[in-house]
Amino acid sequence: MKLIISDGVIDVRPSIAKPHPGFFHEVGEKRFRKLVFDHYESIKTSDIAFLFPIFDDEDFAEAQKHAADFLIEISGGPDFFTQSRGEHQMVGRHAPFRIDEQSRKVWLELYIPLLEALEAEGINPQYIESFWNYLDIFSMWVVNTKS
Numbered sequence: 001m002k003l004i005i006s007d008g009v010i011d012v013r014p015s016i017a018k019p020h021p022g023f024f025h026e027v028g029e030k031r032f033r034k035l036v037f038d039h040y041e042s043i044k045t046s047d048i049a050f051l052f053p054i055f056d057d058e059d060f061a062e063a064q065k066h067a068a069d070f071l072i073e074i075s076g077g078p079d080f081f082t083q084s085r086g087e088h089q090m091v092g093r094h095a096p097f098r099i100d101e102q103s104r105k106v107w108l109e110l111y112i113p114l115l116e117a118l119e120a121e122g123i124n125p126q127y128i129e130s131f132w133n134y135l136d137i138f139s140m141w142v143v144n145t146k147s
Helices: 022-043 059-072 081-085 090-094 101-109 112-120 125-141
Strands: none
Touching: 022 059, 022 112, 022 125, 059 101, 101 125, 112 125
8 A cells, every 4th residue: 555645836726636436435433533633633743733723622623523524524435524514615714824835744753653554444545545536635725825
């Protein structure tokens, strides 16, 4: 399984493919939420913690839920995000935060061990790679600050 972080360029938004729906179906909603929640927990002690509401438990839990809802929906699961938040508009939703290329790469690096654990649990590596490829390209879209 290859989880490679591509170099992004600010204001360049490459075309993106949604993850293979098999990823959501093999992982399931409960395990998918754990994946995203574990990612957020790793953010708390990372170099990008300042981008997240780590000192407000309620706001942090809400951010975790929104992220899980969004990624579940993008991956072929129920439309929880659209029901609760409306249109995706992720570039606009991230605009208030100063996200640079280095922060993007840290965000992605924190997913690598979590996705490797899914492979160890028996999730199809091709499905994991399709999810990773989505994250890699999608994350380029929200970079809005020069490093």
